Amino acid sequence: xxxxxxxxxxxxxxxxxxxxxxxxxxxxxxxxxxxxxxxxxxxxxxxxxxxxxxxxxxxxxxxxxxxxxxxxxxxxxxxxxxxxxxxxxxxxxxxxxxxxxxxxxxxxxxxxxxxxxxxxxxxxxxxxxxxxxxxxxxxxxxxxxxxxxxxxxxxxxxxxxxxxxxxxxxxxxxxxxxxxxxxxxxxxxxxxxxxxxxxxxxxxxxxxxxxxxxxxxxxxxxxxxxxxxxxxxxxxxxxxxxxxxxxxxxxxxxxxxxxxxxxxxxxxxxxxxxxxxxxxxxxxxxxxxxxxxxxxxx
Amino acid sequence: xxxxxxxxxxxxxxxxxxxxxxxxxxxxxxxxxxxxxxxxxxxxxxxxxxxxxxxxxxxxxxxxxxxxxxxxxxxxxxxxxxxxxxxxxxxxxxxxxxxxxxxxxxxxxxxxxxxxxxxxxxxxxxxxxxxxxxxxxxxxxxxxxxxxxxxxxxxxxxxxxxxxxxxxxxxxxxxxxxxxxxxxxxxxxxxxxxxxxxxxxxxxxxxxxxxxxxxxxxxxxxxxxxxxxxxxxxx
Ligand SMILES: Nc1ncnc2c1ncn2[C@@H]1O[C@H](COP(=O)(O)OP(=O)(O)OP(=O)(O)O)[C@@H](O)[C@H]1O
Ligand SMILES: [Mg+2]
Numbered sequence: 001x002x003x004x005x006x007x008x009x010x011x012x013x014x015x016x017x018x019x020x021x022x023x024x025x026x027x028x029x030x031x032x033x034x035x036x037x038x039x040x041x042x043x044x045x046x047x048x049x050x051x052x053x054x055x056x057x058x059x060x061x062x063x064x065x066x067x068x069x070x071x072x073x074x075x076x077x078x079x080x081x082x083x084x085x086x087x088x089x090x091x092x093x094x095x096x097x098x099x100x101x102x103x104x105x106x107x108x109x110x111x112x113x114x115x116x117x118x119x120x121x122x123x124x125x126x127x128x129x130x131x132x133x134x135x136x137x138x139x140x141x142x143x144x145x146x147x148x149x150x151x152x153x154x155x156x157x158x159x160x161x162x163x164x165x166x167x168x169x170x171x172x173x174x175x176x177x178x179x180x181x182x183x184x185x186x187x188x189x190x191x192x193x194x195x196x197x198x199x200x201x202x203x204x205x206x207x208x209x210x211x212x213x214x215x216x217x218x219x220x221x222x223x224x225x226x227x228x229x230x231x232x233x234x235x236x237x238x239x240x241x242x243x244x245x246x247x248x249x250x251x252x253x254x255x256x257x258x259x260x261x262x263x264x265x266x267x268x269x270x271x272x273x274x275x276x277x278x279x280x281x282x283x284x285x286x287x288x289x290x291x292x293x294x295x296x297x298x
Numbered sequence: 299x300x301x302x303x304x305x306x307x308x309x310x311x312x313x314x315x316x317x318x319x320x321x322x323x324x325x326x327x328x329x330x331x332x333x334x335x336x337x338x339x340x341x342x343x344x345x346x347x348x349x350x351x352x353x354x355x356x357x358x359x360x361x362x363x364x365x366x367x368x369x370x371x372x373x374x375x376x377x378x379x380x381x382x383x384x385x386x387x388x389x390x391x392x393x394x395x396x397x398x399x400x401x402x403x404x405x406x407x408x409x410x411x412x413x414x415x416x417x418x419x420x421x422x423x424x425x426x427x428x429x430x431x432x433x434x435x436x437x438x439x440x441x442x443x444x445x446x447x448x449x450x451x452x453x454x455x456x457x458x459x460x461x462x463x464x465x466x467x468x469x470x471x472x473x474x475x476x477x478x479x480x481x482x483x484x485x486x487x488x489x490x491x492x493x494x495x496x497x498x499x500x501x502x503x504x505x506x507x508x509x510x511x512x513x514x515x516x517x518x519x520x521x522x523x524x525x526x527x528x529x530x531x532x533x
Contacts, residue, residue: 201393204390206403207375208390209403209451210376210377212376298353298354298375
């Protein structure tokens with residue numbers, strides 16, 4: 001808009017008393033958006049972590065061999081490996097390197113983990129071609145014949161409680177965002193009603209001078225959308241600042257799970273859409289409330 | 299042209315109370331000037347409210363500008379209201395707008411370009427003697443000054459019909475004369491004018507004006523001229 005049209009709009013907007021009414025809404029919406037963005041970030045990051053975990057664990061299994069003496073263990077491991085490699089269910093079977101194992105155990109055993117005399121189970125890392133309990137039992141049966149001491153663990157299975165927990169967190173975050181959106185719409189409806197009430201006299205005059213409902217509604221809608229926009233900007237910027245701080249700290253911790261819990265570009269984009277979506281929601285709620293209210297007057 | 303307004307057996311009841319207006323039948327010829335009189339509480343404001351579409355009747359037929367105003371859908375009311383200028387008995391200025399912005403309101407609502415608004419507004423304010431108070435808010439104006447802003451707002455868009463409820467109740471006789479002159483000149487330009495007033499002296503000022511008298515919600519029309527108005531000779 002430019003020139004006389006913009007000026008006209010500006011003049012008409014002043015028909016509503018700027019000092020009165022909806023200011024408090026800015027802060028309520030700011031708080032709502034702050035919580036929503038944090039909630040959504042939690043949900044998105046957790047979902048990413050869950051996805052990463054799943055893609056790492058699905059179709060993976062570990063075979064553990066513990067025999068009474070190391071030579072036997074080694075022999076069993078060799079037979080197990082060749083048996084597994086012969087199965088169509090198994091895409092890849094790899095002996096976990098003793099060095100690697102020692103490195104994994106170091107936090108618990110210290111440098112003793114590297115002691116060649118220490119009885120350490122032999123581990124075979126499996127990548128399965130198909131998933132499911134049927135595959136696992138075929139693998140178990142095949143192993144049982146050549147290496148009775150072998151134990152097969154689907155990594156998925158022992159990580160299942162973790163995955164369930166992550167799914168729950170995602171669900172809670174989603175519910176949180178929906179509740180906050182509902183509460184925001186309710187706040188806007190209340191603010192619109194209060195605005196209509198405060199300006200009842202002016203609206204009546206506008207109607208009598210030939211204003212259409214759309215003209216009257218536009219006055220409020222613009223104002224509410226602008227207030228919601230300011231509130232949404234404040235709230236989401238604060239939330240994003242906080243998220244950046246948190247992710248910087250998480251990066252310093254260097255934890256693997258936290259590292260996978262990053263938002264990623266699509267996550268950040270989704271967060272950036274939230275204030276826009278909320279302002280649209282606010283404008284819609286305001287329009288709905290106002291046109292409904294105006295329809296009841298002559 | 300046919301009558302600009304036609305009432306047939308119109309009744310108005312507020313809520314479940316008695317009828318405030320009963321069996322009102324009259325017609326207004328375009329370009330004519332009417333005074334509406336009656337004791338306080340006789341129903342003058344109620345009748346005018348029907349006329350400027352702020353109230354629907356409980357019964358009867360109202361035709362406005364040749365169309366049925368009783369069953370008219372809400373969406374068409376704004377278009378009709380823009381053809382009617384109203385001076386409310388209680389002024390109804392928008393409190394946080396200046397006198398000039400109040401006067402400009404009908405033009406802005408009608409979507410007139412901003413550049414074309416300033417001149418007629420200041421001209422109109424000058425006419426009602428408020429050129430110096432263009433930027434004043436209503437609350438800082440006297441009752442008579444507020445009334446004049448209300449009148450300026452009612453006439454600025456050159457309505458086809460002007461409805462004024464006690465428009466001179468708060469001004470001195472000199473200003474009353476001046477405002478009446480304003481109505482009269484608007485009338486000469488073709489606007490149908492309806493003025494509710496108690497002021498008998500005022501009524502004698504306009505030659506050719508007709509009288510409508512309300513008594514307890516009923517229109518006195520012994521000669522039947524209000525039902526069948528004679529065409530008015532051009533001035
Ligand atoms: N909105 C309303 N609800 C209920 N009753 C009303 C309403 N408006 C007016 N009345 C009643 O209708 C009757 C006529 O009122 P109205 O205002 O039309 O009188 P009036 O002739 O304009 O009086 P005045 O000269 O004092 O302005 C009064 O008895 C009044 O109490
Ligand atoms: Mg009255």
